[in-house]
Amino acid sequence: MRVFITGASGWIGSAVTDELLANGYQVLGLARSDSSAEALEAKGAEVLRGDLDDLEALRSGASSTDATIHLANKHDWANPAVSNKAEREAVETIGEALAGSNRKFLLASGVAGAVAGRALTENDASPFHGLESPRGGSENRALEYVEQGVGTVSVRFAPTVHGAGDQGFVKFIVDAARANGFSGYVGDGANNWPAVHRSDAARVVRLGLEKAAPGTLLHAIGEQAIPTRTIAEAIGRGLNLPVRSIDPGEATAKLGMIGGFFAMDIPASSALTQQLLGWTPTGPTLVDDLDAGSYFA
Numbered sequence: 643m644r645v646f647i648t649g650a651s652g653w654i655g656s657a658v659t660d661e662l663l664a665n666g667y668q669v670l671g672l673a674r675s676d677s678s679a680e681a682l683e684a685k686g687a688e689v690l691r692g693d694l695d696d697l698e699a700l701r702s703g704a705s706s707t708d709a710t711i712h713l714a715n716k717h718d719w720a721n722p723a724v725s726n727k728a729e730r731e732a733v734e735t736i737g738e739a740l741a742g743s744n745r746k747f748l749l750a751s752g753v754a755g756a757v758a759g760r761a762l763t764e765n766d767a768s769p770f771h772g773l774e775s776p777r778g779g780s781e782n783r784a785l786e787y788v789e790q791g792v793g794t795v796s797v798r799f800a801p802t803v804h805g806a807g808d809q810g811f812v813k814f815i816v817d818a819a820r821a822n823g824f825s826g827y828v829g830d831g832a833n834n835w836p837a838v839h840r841s842d843a844a845r846v847v848r849l850g851l852e853k854a855a856p857g858t859l860l861h862a863i864g865e866q867a868i869p870t871r872t873i874a875e876a877i878g879r880g881l882n883l884p885v886r887s888i889d890p891g892e893a894t895a896k897l898g899m900i901g902g903f904f905a906m907d908i909p910a911s912s913a914l915t916q917q918l919l920g921w922t923p924t925g926p927t928l929v930d931d932l933d934a935g936s937y938f939a
């Protein structure tokens with residue numbers, strides 16, 4: 643089976659590419675630079691040159707392969723409208739290319755802001771629909787193509803897909819701690835984040851490709867709820883810095899764009915995903931990874 647992956651050279655995408663290649667798949671990876679193309683070719687993937695604005699490349703990748711996994715994202719944190727527009731256009735382009743094919747279309751999504759006061763489950767539909775909503779409402783937009791014969795499966799990743807080399811949200815919090823001279827949590831730090839190790843997340847994607855029916859929501863969640871104070875304490879240990887509370891009104895001033903996220907209580911369950919896919923997270927926990935030191939090198 644030949645699989646088109648956008649974002650194949652990214653943090654999650656490179657692990658997914660390795661996971662698929664190791665399990666006998668062929669990978670066609672979208673690459674926007676020479677270095678990304680070389681990295682993909684070096685591991686035995688084919689390369690399709692193009693970027694997210696090159697909708698013809700997305701169309702060609704999706705229509706010339708047996709399945710598509712969409713992981714590329716502009717991640718323009720200063721101007722999320724840019725990322726949201728690109729995300730929605732990519733989903734619509736891939737959805738239209740796959741209409742009537744019954745081929746699988748897995749896309750990345752998240753867990754933030756969907757429910758309050760309890761853990762999000764795979765039975766909770768996303769409340770985000772429009773272009774102006776988080777991720778441009780891409781999950782619901784992609785699911786609309788199921789009716790047109792597309793095998794859409796949404797993979798909701800924990801806000802930290804962690805491991806050695808991670809440059810994502812936890813790295814932002816570590817960098818803010820360095821700049822502040824203390825490791826901060828927001829308020830009493832009792833609000834929770836879920837987490838998943840990158841290797842576990844990559845296996846969810848492969849198993850989702852193999853086993854999930856069109857319209858399925860999967861949760862790549864290894865740990866359901868880690869108090870953010872526990873995360874801040876591990877960062878304080880790693881940097882040898884004091885740990886202290888940040889007033890919620892100062893979260894963005896002290897932590898930057900990640901402040902608003904780190905203040906959120908976003909527990910999420912993966913019980914249904916584990917049952918459906920026969921998947922058990924086996925990678926290190928987030929605190930194990932922090933204590934192992936790579937975030938502070």
Ligand SMILES: NC(=O)c1ccc[n+]([C@@H]2O[C@H](COP(=O)([O-])OP(=O)(O)OC[C@H]3O[C@@H](n4cnc5c(N)ncnc54)[C@H](OP(=O)(O)O)[C@@H]3O)[C@@H](O)[C@H]2O)c1
Pocket residue numbers: 648649650651652653654655672673674675678692693694695713714715716717750751752799800801802803804810811
């Ligand atoms: N990591 C997490 O903790 C996490 C949590 C929740 C959801 N997600 C979602 O999961 C997906 C993958 O995340 P990630 O952490 O692997 O992100 P990442 O490491 O930033 O990788 C993003 C990928 O997108 C590619 N890309 C960026 N801008 C592009 C453009 N204009 N055209 C084409 N490709 C472009 C990058 O290409 P280059 O390699 O050439 O730079 C890279 O391959 C994203 O949708 C992300 O929002 C991630």
